Amino acid sequence: METLRSEKDPINTLVRIPVNGVELEGALVIPSSARGIVLFAHGSGSSRHSPRNNFVAETLRAAGIGTLLMDLLTKQEDAIYQTRFDIDLLTWRLERATQWLMEMPRAQWSPTDKPVAPSRTPVGRNPEQEPPAKAGDRVEGSLDIGYFGASTGAAAALNAAATFGSTIGAVVSRGGRPDLAMAALGSVQAPTLLIVGALDDVVIELNRKAYERLKPEKHLAIVPGATHLFEEPGTLQEVARLAAAWFRRHLGAPRAANRTVEPHGRARGAES
Template sequence: MTTVDTAAVCDQEVAIPIGAVELAAHLRIPDHPVGIVVFAHGSGSNRHTPRNTSVVEVFAGHRLATLSIDLLTSAEAIVGAKVFDVELLGTRLAITRRCLRSSSICRELPVGYFGAGSEAPAALWAAAEPRDKIRAVVVRGARPDLAGARLGGVMAPTLFLVGGLDIRVRTVNHRAAETMRCEHRVTVLAGHGPGSADLRISQRAAYVAAMWFAEQLRAHPAPAAGPTRDGDVDESVG
């Protein structure tokens, strides 16, 4: 990982070398962070999308550092096979997490994953890597079940954010959650569904996610298997 060791507060572009490619990312570290969230982007959304930069601001307000990474190069993002390759995206996300260990400014921070839309299953796939000690996960919508058998290997407390009006996605998320052995919660964002202009992340969803990460990264040591907590919590969206 390059150009990370600068100062206690950081807001800059960085490059993540992964095999033959170099992935673009943005590192934002507020004062006295409680942890760092790796925010995964694949297709249709990148680290500079206004909605995503607003999420980073919300996270910073909760003392959460963020590494917003584009898991595909610009050339790869137009190749359908790569866009939906959960193992490829998950592997790159896991390698990115390991790169954080080479940075003196990040290596001691507990790490969480955030995946929305097509990146949701990739975040869960990567979180199942036992040596990476992921402390918390949030996924938003889409098909987390595409992580397949890897769901059973996720030990980090996991929050599923789903649209209240989208019955299909809500059902898929509940089924995925039921296969997990870790602490988890399904939270329904009222007012979000097929008619929403953008199913990615609203300001309300960003706030709920930030609260989850702040609580889990601050309070939890390395995760271990334990009883599940599968609630169906309704949240009104402002």
Template sequence: MDVRSSEVTIPVGEARLPADLVLPADPVGVVLFAHGSGSSRHSPRNTAVARVLNGQSLGTVLVDLLTPEEDEVDARTAELRFDIGLLSDRLAAIVDWLAEEPSTRQLPIGLFGASTGAAAALVSAAYRPDRVGAVVSRGGRPDLAGASLSGVRAPTLLLVGGLDEQVIMLNEQARQALPGHVELHVVPGATHLFEEPGKLDQVADEAAAWFATHLRR
């Protein structure tokens, strides 16, 4: 697979956020990942999904949404990982950066959010309706996006494990609040982290198909 990988630093206000940018030879779009609570851009689940997207001619950006100093605070208090306002503001700023960066500015942008990152992705999509073309949530908490759900215009796919009963209920409530094209897919036999054999592969394949369908130049 012919891909170009680079480590970049994305300026967001006074913060400088490290990120891994991967672009296939002729990308059809680029997907920005919003990891879940307590995770980082090195999340093995998100990197596994990103590799599948790269194989489908989709660029990917995996970024640490907290600075190293903030990470130290969050490791002690767990407060910043649930600060949806902070995370969504940073995601929106990274969307703006992608829209200006020479290597990505011609590409439609998608957002992939996991756990609490899904809420931040949806709020960011509401903030940037003209720039975010599609959203996928993996085991997400879209309910935490609150009133911002009504402002999401991007086609949205909600993926939830069939054994993750409480999160299924929360995703169903979010599905009803989202005004645009939205689908809720329940993956049979999967728990919250999709750790069962083959389940994360199914998530990656469905995400790739969603972005390939909805991200257009």
């Protein structure tokens, strides 16, 4: 019999989440006394091993926020161009991972060297045949949940946030395509931060249009000198800093009334 883990114990483990006949692999890391956990939704052609998302994840953990970096597609699926841009599929799988986190109190996660599956496996579904996930009661002891989405993964994150309503504590998009979730933006209740590079002209305009559709607390931060992948010196560090401040403000804290604000330490060129 496995020993249940204390809520104050750090967690670092590989998880496998069964979804409709496939297993989604993820790296779950939760620091001691974490105030929340952030699920990463990667963009097309990326994976949970992405150095950019791993850098952001390390910054979040240093700020006391847990992370789950996972692959929403299998290697075979990711090799297919159409599948990489299947926003409905990405959304549905992110919802399944979210349900898994909601259903498992922190004490039930396994020790670091053993991959685990959920104690109550989410039921797989074809998005065209069954209703979407619903916001439900969270298990006592579970952590506040946030989303960090990059590129097309940002659209999946916003769609899932709309589905789960106030269950999701915050959303951050890095160089994202929120325009691919335009129909859902008006239903997003989570405070949302859109981060875009100042030299990413097309994506800036797409984010500005999406920003107007968002109703809750929201902010558009434009990082000077950054292109789409934030490869320029210091730009990814700025993304990580802004994201950590946003999640620290909103995870593990009382929910505020809808308003438009800036994240702590606003980026130069940021818009409200």
